[in-house]
Amino acid sequence: MPYTLMATAPLGLEAVVGRELESLGFGGLTVENGRVLYRTDAAGICRSNLWLRTADRVMLVVGQFTATTFDELFEGTKALPWAELLPKDARFPVEGRSVKSQLSSVPACQSIVKRAIVASLEESYGQRWFEESGAAYAIEVSLQKDTVTIALDTSGQGLHKRGYRTLTGPAPLKETLAAALILLSRWAPHRPFADPLCGTGTIAIEAALIGANIAPGHARTFACESFAWMPADAMAAAKQEAVELRRPLTDIHVYASDIDTEATRLTARHAELAGVAEAVRITRASLAQFSAPGEYGCIVTNPPYGERMGDEKEVRSLYKDLGRVAGNNPTWSVFTITSHPAFERLFGRRADKNRKLYNGRIECHFYQYLGPLPPRRQAEG
Numbered sequence: 075m076p077y078t079l080m081a082t083a084p085l086g087l088e089a090v091v092g093r094e095l096e097s098l099g100f101g102g103l104t105v106e107n108g109r110v111l112y113r114t115d116a117a118g119i120c121r122s123n124l125w126l127r128t129a130d131r132v133m134l135v136v137g138q139f140t141a142t143t144f145d146e147l148f149e150g151t152k153a154l155p156w157a158e159l160l161p162k163d164a165r166f167p168v169e170g171r172s173v174k175s176q177l178s179s180v181p182a183c184q185s186i187v188k189r190a191i192v193a194s195l196e197e198s199y200g201q202r203w204f205e206e207s208g209a210a211y212a213i214e215v216s217l218q219k220d221t222v223t224i225a226l227d228t229s230g231q232g233l234h235k236r237g238y239r240t241l242t243g244p245a246p247l248k249e250t251l252a253a254a255l256i257l258l259s260r261w262a263p264h265r266p267f268a269d270p271l272c273g274t275g276t277i278a279i280e281a282a283l284i285g286a287n288i289a290p291g292h293a294r295t296f297a298c299e300s301f302a303w304m305p306a307d308a309m310a311a312a313k314q315e316a317v318e319l320r321r322p323l324t325d326i327h328v329y330a331s332d333i334d335t336e337a338t339r340l341t342a343r344h345a346e347l348a349g350v351a352e353a354v355r356i357t358r359a360s361l362a363q364f365s366a367p368g369e370y371g372c373i374v375t376n377p378p379y380g381e382r383m384g385d386e387k388e389v390r391s392l393y394k395d396l397g398r399v400a401g402n403n404p405t406w407s408v409f410t411i412t413s414h415p416a417f418e419r420l421f422g423r424r425a426d427k428n429r430k431l432y433n434g435r436i437e438c439h440f441y442q443y444l445g446p447l448p449p450r451r452q453a454e455g
Contacts, residue, residue, distance in 0.1 A: 076113050076114065077113065077119065077134050079228075080135050080225055081109065081131075082131050084431070088107070088109065090128050094129070094257070095112060098121060119308075120309045120312040122228075123233065124289045127250065128250050132228045133226065134225060134228050136159065137150070138224075140220050143177075148190045151187050151215075152190040152191075153194075156195055160191070163207050163208030164204075164208055164210075165209065167210070168187050175218065177217055187215045191213070212297065213226060213227075229297055234248040238344050238348035239344050252277045252376075255440060256280055256374055259372055259409045263285035264448070265370055266327045267372050268367065269373065271332060271377045272330035272331060272332045274344060278330035279350055285325075286321045286323050288316075289319075333360040342356050364399050369406075369448075370448040373407070374410075379412050393414070396408065401422070403445075406445050408443040410440070411433060411440045411441075425441040428442060
């Protein structure tokens with residue numbers, strides 16, 4: 075049975091999610107603000123959750139309709155095929171959000187959608203009471219102007235919850251955003267990769283996962299695995315396929331360094347939990363001490379932004395050091411995300427490209443300094 079899925083994403087990353095979906099073999103994509111829509115089957119739901127590195131969640135679109143009154147919201151929701159998705163014992167909490175809609179009361183919309191689903195199930199199952207003692211089927215109702223989208227969350231925890239980051243330092247970067255920065259850099263595993271301000275190691279670990287083609291969700295579970303209509307072996311088959319698609323960690327050269335001893339300790343712990351310790355070389359060093367491990371490499375880093383009082387002098391010094399590192403390593407590309415308005419001036423030159431992104435609620439820019447590509451290997455013979 076085909077389903078319409080919606081991979082949600084932070085603003086500015088929709089195209090990255092779209093490219094991921096295309097690389098996974100999904101077609102017919104519709105890219106919209108904050109989401110990418112596509113069609114697939116139950117196996118595709120499992121593969122989407124398992125493999126998507128930059129999406130927030132994978133939602134199954136139950137239906138879309140227009141509603142300007144609460145009666146229209148109730149009837150539109152009730153008309154959807156709930157008995158095909160929810161068993162008699164399903165737990166189905168309803169969350170909602172409303173943007174520029176005449177139906178602006180989110181609690182009221184949630185309550186009405188819940189009552190409409192119950193009314194639909196009563197008619198389908200011929201009973202008046204539902205225990206809600208079984209698996210969770212989280213429902214989201216989204217109202218954008220007069221358009222209602224009702225979707226079922228197939229992910230459970232957000233997809234940034236890979237399972238390896240058990241401890242965090244200050245200003246952590248979500249795993250999904252870290253992966254997006256790496257994909258935007260167009261780094262490939264035949265080149266060295268470094269994060270000389272690694273913090274707790276998220277960027278370096280995501281690079282190792284990408285380089286070794288390890289599915290980011292390989293060590294976690296997803297809500298869809300407990301759905302009554304999901305084939306029992308669907309996720310197991312997807313995970314087995316993922317194991318077969320892995321590349322050797324010994325072929326990946328990822329370097330992580332930080333001046334803080336606790337940061338490097340956490341990086342080592344997280345790399346071990348992620349299963350990529352063999353690929354990530356970790357050292358304690360300041361940014362100024364960075365020594366490029368080879369040529370034609372790629373630095374992707376998330377330095378402090380100077381958001382806290384007292385940090386400004388240190389941040390300015392770091393940005394200048396990063397500019398010097400780039401100047402001393404002319405074959406390397408450097409990619410930095412920051413909200414600091416003077417970054418380019420402190421770095422010492424304008425970026426070749428920059429892209430507006432959001433780190434949580436902080437508006438940032440992703441500054442891209444593009445070094446030369448490695449020379450093509452001469453064909454033998």
